Amino acid sequence: MKREVGLMAALLTGSWTSEASAGTGHVDVASPRSSVLAAASQKQAIEKSKVPTEKGAQVNATAQPVRAAPSTQDDLVVTGHRQRGSVVGNIRPERTFRSADIRAFGVDNVEALLGAVASQTASNRGRGDDAPVTLLNGRRVANFSEIARIPAEAIERMEILPEEVALKYGYRADQKVVNIVTLERYRSLIARAALSVPTRGDRSEGQADADFLIIRGDSRVGLGATYGRSSRLLERDRGVRQAPGMSDAGRFRTLLPSTERLSLNGVVGSQMTKDVSATVNGRYEENRSTSLLGLSGSTPLKRKDDRSTFHLGTTVNGAVGAWRWNVLANYDRAANDTLTLPALPSGEHQETRSTDTAGTADLVLSGPVTSLAAGPLFASVRAGVRLRDYEAHSHTGSSATSTALDRNEAGLQLNLDAPLLGTAAQSSPIGRLGANANVAVSALSDTSAVWTFGTGLNWSPIRAIGIIVSATSEQGAATLEQLGAPALFTPNVRTFDIGRGEVVDITQVTGGNPLLRNDERHVLRIGTIVRPLSRTDLTFSFDYVDAHIDRPISEFPVVTPALEAAFPDRFTRAPDGRLQRIDARPVNFASSQQRQLRSGINLTKPLGKTPPGMEDGMIRIPADQTAQMTRNPNGTFTFTPQPGSAFARNLSTASSRLFISLYHNWTLKDVALLRPGLPALDLLDGGQLDLAGRRRHEIELQAGAYKHGLGARLSAKWQSATQIGGATSQADRLSVADLTTVDLNLFANLTDGIGGIQLPRWLRGTRLSLDVKNFLDTHPVVRDRSGDTPLSYQSAYLDPLGRSVTFSLRRSL
Structure with a gap:
């Protein structure tokens, strides 16, 4: 006999924990509703429920009592269709x-x-x-x-x-x-501790976390806390070469500061009425760091940073007929205090303080407007306001400056989605085709209004192929930090002056620039997703993006002859030409353009052939084993197959995973025009706007496997070689070698046993992890025309830690 059961089946949904092995095991099956029965018998009806299954579906199933069949090998079958929680609209997930x-x-x-x-x-x-x-x-x-x-x-x-x-x-x-x-029902109390150290030593980092969460449908309560700290890493610890006459400076310069962090988080959500739910979230975080900036004469320079953030937010969701509505409100406050001791030769200190306060409120309405031949015309409307105040104060010795900025913003956005061809009931010769149009405007109190216009097409000639073409024109205003952050003078910043071929320690000025103008972006995107196999999670993706920006806002970059020719007032030199100071506050460039092609392959599958009875999101549980399902306190069910049974072996295979993800990012064009009338910088051919330069090719690989409680994940990234620093002269260029980095993660879920061996119950809920960052201990390599590495491009500056190992213990209490 067969029964359709309203409970979350194990296998391909994955909403369970398998301890299945060739010998024994169990499956934790998540309960979507508290009304789901713990077991099914021949004389009981299973109550109606909604359950997720493999195909992203949701079950509305009612099992009816039927007469018992003579055979003891009859099965209990779990099936399903479309799941809950899907996004609005008809665009399929990638x-x-x-x-x-x-x-x-x-x-x-x-x-x-x-x-x-x-x-x-x-x-x-x-x-x-x-x-x-x-x-x-x-x-x-x-x-x-x-x-x-x-x-x-x-x-x-x-x-x-x-x-x-x-x-x-x-x-x-x-x-x-x-x-x-x-999941619709879930409860946990989890503690975690982690310790991280580089294999070359001299620094350690520790962190502890605790989290509590209860979920009951749309109601939930969550509490979380994190505390972490790390020790400093000095230039001396990594053997950094110093400038002539400063051999001992490494004792007074940090590559990485000492840090301390505390974070508290809480969330409460509740179903207010049948169609209305609300959530309130609060978060507080405190970050402190201390760094050494070298010597001022014979006096060490120390900098202390103290930053605190507070967030309070709420969302209210509801529905009226076919329309959904959402109200969102946030209050955020960030305070930052930076103290440099001493900042002046006289021994006087420098202190900057800033507070950033923002309040936002948004209303979003979405739903069908009218019916067209191919389906409903769908609209979404957002109306919102944002109030923001930014205050900054800077004290250097007896000198003091203050800045107070505020910005009030009112915005409106309209988005329309219209199906043009093809419906769920009737297809067209060219498949399904939809169009999109959107417009948004934000009125700002301190600058002109900014507009956004966009349009797009969504075409699926066959179910296995999806194509999206879109074009957007968007204006953007500078942030209040970019406009009014306090001026901060940082001494002894090691800088390579490419034009003179020397490394100098300079004073760098950072902060805001009140003369910044709005930028304007024009973006064309063509994206394609191909799913060639209906029964295998295999996807191919292709994205082409052409972006042109007028008046882009950029933090002032490194020192090059091209930049100094465009912004000569940003550089201060001694009479002999030696660089002394850089004003690195943000600027507007004239324009920039970038073209990129990003392609990817993703594959996920069990380690082995999908067992019979577990295809198409259907789990077949032998009828003579249904009594072995028991309910857990966190709202899940545990099914323990008979030891040594074929079902136990099948569950072990079905719960395993092999995944591979490969992406290639190919930058076809990347140019910047600093000022009208000057030559454009080709950032792929010697032009430089940042320390590391731009790479034409990047390849990212991620692969992993999991079975019998043991898992491994490898992440690798390769970046092609490039040249920086000399936009017009080959002699001034620095060569940046190609770089491969590999990260490795190994873990053991003791709940699932180790290699099929069942462990004591007191170990269940425990996970041990070993993370190795930069497994190959590779470093960026930069050389000048003579083959030497400039002091400011030493590998310790570009990657201070190198290979590091993190061990963590996580326990569900």
């Missing part, structure tokens, strides 16, 4: 990770998981290395800290979606979207 896939990464929480898949969430459309937009169960969150500490075990699935999905939630289309879907 990648979907089930619980078993996530377990194979060996990570602790959402924050660590996003770090592990960073190559897959990277976007080349944004204003830098912005983090992806994060959603929880298909809804916006007030702040990433609201979900960062959710344990990996509480995740039912994670979806990575293209940038265009961000428009549907009121964000700009310049970041990938990550949707985290949690």
Whole structure:
């Protein structure tokens, strides 16, 4: 006989913990509703429930009692369809990770998981290395800290979606979207301790974490705390070569400062009514660091930084008919205090203080507007306000300066998605085609209004292929920090003066520039996703991006003849030409342009052939073993297969994972025009705007495997060689060698046993991890035309730690 059961099946959904081996084992099956029964019998009906399965589906199943069949080999079958927590719209995820896939990464929480898949969430459309937009169960969150500490075990699935999905939630289309879907019932108390040391010694770093979380549908309570500290690393510890006559300076210069960090986080969420839920999140963090800046005469220079941040945010989600609405409000305050002792030859100190306070409120409405021939016209509207105050004070000896800036912002964004061809019921000869248009405006109190216009097409000629073409024009205003941060004078900054071929210790001035102007970006993107095999998680992705920026804002970069010709007032030299000071506050360049092609391959599969009865998201549990399901306190079910049974062996194979991810980033063009009338800098051919230069090719590889509680993950990155420093003269150039770095992570989930051997129950819930960063201990190598490495490009400056090893112990209490 067969019964459809409303509970989360084990295997391919991965929402379970397997201890299956050739001999024995068990499966933890997550319960989606408290009403799900712990076991099924021939005379009991299983209550209606929603359950996730392999194909991203959700089950609405009701089992009815049936007559017993003579055979004792009849089966209990779990099936399903589309899952809950999906994002709005019809754009398919680029990648979907089930619980078993996530377990194979060996990570602790959402924050660590996003770090592990960073190559897959990277976007080349944004204003830098912005983090992806994060959603929880298909809804916006007030702040990433609201979900960062959710344990990996509480995740039912994670979806990575293209940038265009961000428009549907009121964000700009310049970041990938990550949707985290949690189990409907979960409870945990987790403690973790970690110690990290470089293999060459001289520095140590320790951290301790504690987290508590309860999830009951849309209600949850979470508390978390982190404390960490690290010791300093001196130039002397790495044998850094010093300038002539300064052989002992390494004792008074830090490569890495000593640090101390404390973080507290809390979140409370509740279902207010049938259609309304609310969440409140609070976070406080304190960071302190102490560094040595060398000598002023015979007096050591010390700098102390103290930064504290406070966040309070809330989200309220609801629905009215087919329309969803979301209200989001945040209050953030950051205070920073920097003290340099002494800053002047007279022994007087320098101190800068700044406070940044911001309040935001957003309303997002989304839903169908009208029906078209191919489906509903979908709209999303965001209206929001942002109030921000920034105050900065600088004291150097008897001199004092103050800055007070404020910015009030009111914004409105409209996004429309229209299906043009193909519907769920009827296909067109060329597949499914949809169009998108969006417009946004922000009125700013301290500068002119900024606009964004965008349009795009979403075409799927067949189910295995998805193509997105989009174009965006966006204006952006400088931040208040870029405009008004206090001037900070840092002495003894080691700098290579390429024009003179010498290394000097200079005074560097950082802070804000009130003369910055708004930039304007024009971005064209063509993206393709191919899924050639319907029963295998294999994807190919291709992204072409062409970005042109007018008046880009940049922190003032390194010293080159081209930069000095464009901004001569930023450099101060002695009468003999020796460089003394650089004003490194941000500037507007005239324009820049970048073209990139990013391609990737991703494969995830069990280690072995999928066992019979476990295909297509269906788990077949032998009827004579259903009584072996027991309910756990955290809302999961444990199924223990009969020792030595074929089912136990099949579960071991099904719970295993092999994953491979390979990405190639090819920069086709990267040029910058510093000032009108000057030659453009080719950043791929000697032009330089940062210390390391731009690489034409980058390859990122990630591979891993997990089985019987043991896992390994390898991450490797290769960057092609390049040249920097001489945009017009080959003689002035520095050669930067190609670089390969490899990270290795080994871990053991003792809950799942070790190599199929069951361990004592008191070890369950324990994970041991060993992380090795820069496993090959490789370092960047920079040489001048004579083959020597300039003092400021020594490997200790570019990679102070080298290879480091981290051991961590994590325990579910």
